[in-house]
Amino acid sequence: MELKRHYWWINAAISQIGWFVCVLLGNVPGVAFTFLFVVLHFRFAPVHPRDWLAVCVALPMGVAHDNLLGYFGVLDYSAESASGLAPGWLTCLWVIMALTLHHPLKALYERPWLIGVVGAVGGPMAYLGGVRLSGVEW
Secondary structure, three states: OHHHHHHHHHHHHHHHHHHHHHHHHOHHHHHHHHHHHHHHHHHHOOOOOOHHHHHHHHHHHHHHHHHHHHHOOOOEOOOOOOOOOOOHHHHHHHHHHHOOOOOHHHHHOOOHHHHHHHHHHHHHHHHHHHHHHOOOEO
16 A cells, blocks of 8 residues: 555654644644544554554653643743643644654664654754744743
8 A cells, every 4th residue: 555655754744744733723723633643543554553552651651741841840831721731732742742653753763872862852852842832931
């Protein structure tokens, strides 16, 4: 099937679009986009058997991480969330990221040093971009 050969690129592009939808448009569009991505991913993608596991692990860890950043005052979510908890769109980013682990990010698994570099640079850059483009503040 043609989709299987190109899914690496499709997944990478959709995850980047999803990042911008979530960060720029907020909760309702972010949740809707993420829901659609998850449904389409598990319907049409050459699904890796551990994709559900990736979501089930990344989601609670990401939510805990983001809420701890808020609790300790590293990030201020008050403009985005009345409860002071991490906004829904930020939670959606963890689901989107989890669905890239066995697809575009799979190439990193064979190179642990590259995982460290990408994580050390990409993670902070994603947060920096997210803070600058959303209502979240340092």
